[in-house]
Amino acid sequence: MPCDVTAKPLPDPADNRWMMAALCVLWSFTVYNITIRLWETRPLHLALFIVAALTYFGLMSNRAAAYYRPRRYQGYFLHQFLVLTVMLYGAQTAANFVWTLFLPVLSQIIIYLPPKRIPATLLTNLFLAAFPALLIPPQYAQNYLISFGSSFLFTAGCSYAIRREFTARRELHEAHEKLRAHSAQAEALAAAEERNRLAREIHDGVAHHLTSAHVLVEAGLALLPPSSSPPATDSLQKAQQQIRSALNELRDSIASRRPAHDTPLPDRLDQLILEGNFPATLTVSGPPRRFAFTHEQALYRVAQEALTNARKHAPGHAIRLQLDFSAPENIRLRVENDQPAQSSSGDGAFGLLSLRERMQQLGGTFRAGAENSGQFVVLAELSA
Known part of the structure; x- marks a missing residue:
């Protein structure tokens, strides 16, 4: 042997x-x-x-x-x-x-x-x-x-x-040990090359279309007559803000750096709900405190994906977010809506799978699915 x-x-x-x-x-x-x-x-x-x-x-x-x-x-x-x-x-x-x-x-x-x-x-x-x-x-x-x-x-x-x-x-x-070190270096180099390739694809593709959409929305706002209804103007302004936020996040991801803002996670979630016009409420339990940026960013992505899926698969139903700081070393996010998702495939399933992998890499837990009460729940928990 x-x-x-x-x-x-x-x-x-x-x-x-x-x-x-x-x-x-x-x-x-x-x-x-x-x-x-x-x-x-x-x-x-x-x-x-x-x-x-x-x-x-x-x-x-x-x-x-x-x-x-x-x-x-x-x-x-x-x-x-x-x-x-x-x-x-x-x-x-x-x-x-x-x-x-x-x-x-x-x-x-x-x-x-x-x-x-x-x-x-x-x-x-x-x-x-x-x-x-x-x-x-x-x-x-x-x-x-x-x-x-x-x-x-x-x-x-x-x-x-x-x-x-x-x-x-x-x-x-x-x-x-030398072979394992060389293998790790080769793996890191391959991962860096793949990240660079994806960054180029995003910069040349998605970022280009978002920039064009931002310009078109801005032109549409300029062309609206003064007598336009406030809801139409408000919708276009929110769409412009969403595109601007998406462009900023793309630039941060491509540059592989921490976003310039240092907003606490509860405030970021409130801003996410407001800018996305989601029918959602946020409840915070325990005294809020800061965690590592990677942890807060992961929970932010969980909330973002859960809100998007809830609006897509259960439109019009209320969404409840619970951010729990009660445990001394843990932070927990629970997102629930009154109607289970109508589909478990497509972009939503891929997004949940990506979130599960992200949480596992950080040593956390992730669960998404319908409960006996009929609610669809997304639950994520991380340790400090």
Whole structure:
């Protein structure tokens, strides 16, 4: 099964436990044998050996290694060598067993240290481990060196394989992170190019037609005789205001900047109802407060789409907007009208889908549909 390098934090080779557990078992067995041999003959050496053994066992623990790790194990192996030297002194009469005591530190040297610091530390370990061969009879020294040499090569090979495996995983992790960063950059570039394309299309198409409509309405107002009825003049003036607002919003969207006005959301909704001549009322609950512009703009778009759909699908029916600031960290908008929408397809459905996606991107909730009471309700909620 392939390894997912992003599923959990990248492990450190120092966290390898199986190898160290096996070496600690062998080390403990050696300590036991030496302790048995010193029990009858060297009680003082035995006490010194046991104290050093317990100290070294603490140094081998993951907690001790974690303490030295931020300093790149500066002094860690020096302390181990000092304790091992004390253990060698205490185990003089059982020196033919002590070579196994140096295998855990050998594994840690290869796994923990940077490549430049390995040779000198490794030679020190070899010297200390080979020194007891001078303390035992010559007929046993050859067997001692052969046993230690073969164990040394085996332990060093396993430790190096562990280090290489962790190095390969680290390189794979870094390559994956770079690839993901490049992918994110390519995605952002593609999104920016698509936004630029849409901005050009809007500028050359929709904005052109809105500008033409604005000019025509303005010309129509100029050509109206003074005796024209006030409702006709008022309708044309409202249409002109709507076109002007649409042009301003288009310019803001194309320029990707925040609109110049800094009007609170309740006032913006009141202005929306007034300019659109919607049969709607707005109720505000709780003390009004400001939220992030992206949040207020999203709720404004929800109200705008809901009012437009209500007038299109349920003309003449009253529309109620409720803006709720009661929750400490939330803001909630509810738009309802007395008659359910007659259609769930077309521009209205697309607009509701777009609003749902916008709210989800901001971490909010969105719901639109008919309730049991027969009302059609649009509900949006966002957190600060």
